[in-house]
Amino acid sequence: MPYVNIKVTGGTEAPSTEQKAELIKGVTQLLANVLNKNPATTIVTIDEVNQDNWGIGGESVSVLRQRKA
Amino acid sequence: MPYVNIKVTGGTEAPSTEQKAELIKGVTQLLANVLNKNPATTIVTIDEVNQDNWGIGGESVSVLRQRKA
Amino acid sequence: MPYVNIKVTGGTEAPSTEQKAELIKGVTQLLANVLNKNPATTIVTIDEVNQDNWGIGGESVSVLRQRKA
Amino acid sequence: MPYVNIKVTGGTEAPSTEQKAELIKGVTQLLANVLNKNPATTIVTIDEVNQDNWGIGGESVSVLRQRKA
Amino acid sequence: MPYVNIKVTGGTEAPSTEQKAELIKGVTQLLANVLNKNPATTIVTIDEVNQDNWGIGGESVSVLRQRKA
Amino acid sequence: MPYVNIKVTGGTEAPSTEQKAELIKGVTQLLANVLNKNPATTIVTIDEVNQDNWGIGGESVSVLRQRKA
Numbered sequence: 001m002p003y004v005n006i007k008v009t010g011g012t013e014a015p016s017t018e019q020k021a022e023l024i025k026g027v028t029q030l031l032a033n034v035l036n037k038n039p040a041t042t043i044v045t046i047d048e049v050n051q052d053n054w055g056i057g058g059e060s061v062s063v064l065r066q067r068k069a
Numbered sequence: 070m071p072y073v074n075i076k077v078t079g080g081t082e083a084p085s086t087e088q089k090a091e092l093i094k095g096v097t098q099l100l101a102n103v104l105n106k107n108p109a110t111t112i113v114t115i116d117e118v119n120q121d122n123w124g125i126g127g128e129s130v131s132v133l134r135q136r137k138a
Numbered sequence: 139m140p141y142v143n144i145k146v147t148g149g150t151e152a153p154s155t156e157q158k159a160e161l162i163k164g165v166t167q168l169l170a171n172v173l174n175k176n177p178a179t180t181i182v183t184i185d186e187v188n189q190d191n192w193g194i195g196g197e198s199v200s201v202l203r204q205r206k207a
Numbered sequence: 208m209p210y211v212n213i214k215v216t217g218g219t220e221a222p223s224t225e226q227k228a229e230l231i232k233g234v235t236q237l238l239a240n241v242l243n244k245n246p247a248t249t250i251v252t253i254d255e256v257n258q259d260n261w262g263i264g265g266e267s268v269s270v271l272r273q274r275k276a
Numbered sequence: 277m278p279y280v281n282i283k284v285t286g287g288t289e290a291p292s293t294e295q296k297a298e299l300i301k302g303v304t305q306l307l308a309n310v311l312n313k314n315p316a317t318t319i320v321t322i323d324e325v326n327q328d329n330w331g332i333g334g335e336s337v338s339v340l341r342q343r344k345a
Numbered sequence: 346m347p348y349v350n351i352k353v354t355g356g357t358e359a360p361s362t363e364q365k366a367e368l369i370k371g372v373t374q375l376l377a378n379v380l381n382k383n384p385a386t387t388i389v390t391i392d393e394v395n396q397d398n399w400g401i402g403g404e405s406v407s408v409l410r411q412r413k414a
C-alpha cells in the first residue's frame with residue numbers, strides 16, 4: 001500500500017523506458033524487503049522535471065549544465 | 070482553503086476536459102459537504118502521469134496494459 | 139490506481155475520524171464514477187497541516203484565526 | 208537541505224525561463240535568510256499545471272479565464 | 277539531485293529507525309545504480325501516515341485492520 | 346492561485362512560529378513580485394520532517410548530526 005514519488009531531471013537527462021521500469025521494480029522490492037509491504041498495492045510515480053524547472057544551489061539545472069559545458 | 074492533488078494515468082487513458090471539470094467540481098463539493106470548506110479557496114490540481122512513469126505491482130502500467138492486450 | 143492527496147488544516151480544525159472516512163469514500167467513488175477507476179487500488183492520503191504551517195494571503199491560518207476571534 | 212515545490216498555472220500563463228530562475232533564486236535565498244539553510248543542497252522544483260488541470264472555486268482555470276474573456 | 281518521497285502507514289505499523297535508514301540507503305543506491313545519480317545530493321523524505329488518514333478501496337486502513345482483527 | 350510546499354527538517358531543527366510566518370510571507374511576496382500572482386489565493390504549506398525521516402547522501406539527518414556532534 002505504500003506510495004512513492006520519484007522526481008528526476010528530464011529533457012536530455014530523462015531516464016529511458018527501461019530505466020524507469022528498473023526504478024519501479026527496485027523501489028517496490030525495497031519496500032517489500034524492508035517493510036514487508038505487498039507489491040500488488042505499491043504505487044510508484046516518476047516525475048521528469050524540465051531542467052529549467054529544477055533548482056539547486058539557487059540556480060536552475062539548465063544554467064548549471066551550460067556553465068559546465 | 071484545502072488543497073487536493075489527484076494523480077491518474079495519462080496518455081491513451083488521460084481524462085477528457087469534461088471529466089477533469091467533473092473531478093474538480095466533485096472534490097470541491099465533497100470538501101464543502103463533509104468539512105464545510107469554502108469552495109472559493111479550494112484548490113485542486115490533476116496530474117496526468119505517463120503510463121511508463123506509473124508503477125503498480127513492481128511493473129509500469131504500460132507493460133501491464135501490453136500484457137493484457 | 140489513482141492516488142489522491144488531500145491537505146486540510148489540522149489542530150482545532152482537524153477533521154474527525156468519521157469525516158476522514160467520508161472523504162476517503164467520497165473521493166474514491168468520484169474517481170470510479172467519473173473515470174471508471176477501480177476502487178480496490180485507489181489510494182487516498184489526508185494530511186492535517188498545523189495552522190502555523192498553512193499560509194494564505196501571505197499569513198498563517200493561526201494569525202488569521204486570531205484576528206477574527 | 209530543504210525541498211520546495213512550486214505549482215503555478217502553465218500554458219499561456221506559464222512563467223518564462225527568466226521568471227523560473229528568479230523563483231529558484233528567491234526561494235533559495237529566503238530559506239538561507241530565514242532558516243540559515245545551505246543553498247548548495249536546497250532543491251526547488253516548479254510544476255507548470257495545465258489550465259484544464261487546475262481548479263479553484265470548483266471550476267477549472269480554463270473555464271474561469273474564458274468567462275472573463 | 278533526485279528527490280524521493282515515500283509514504284507508508286504509521287502508528288502501530290510505523291517503520292523503525294533502522295528500517296527508515298534502510299529505505300533511505302536503498303533508494304539512494306537504486307538511483308545511483310540505475311541513473312548514475314550523485315548520492316550526495318539525493319534527498320529522501322519518508323511520511324508516516326496515520327491509519328485513519330490512509331484510504332484504499334474506499335475505506336481507511338484503520339477500518340480495514342479492525343475488520344481483519 | 347499558486348500552491349507552494351516547503352519541506353524542512355523538524356524536531357530540534359524545527360522553525361519557530363515567527364520563522365514559519367516569515368517563510369509564508371516571503372514566498373507569497375516572491376510569487377506576487379515575479380509572476381504577479383494574487384496573494385489572496387496563494388497557498389503555502391510547510392512540512393516539518395523528522396530527522397530520522399529525512400535522508401541525504403544515503404543517510405538520515407539524525408545519523409549525520411550524531412556523527413558531527
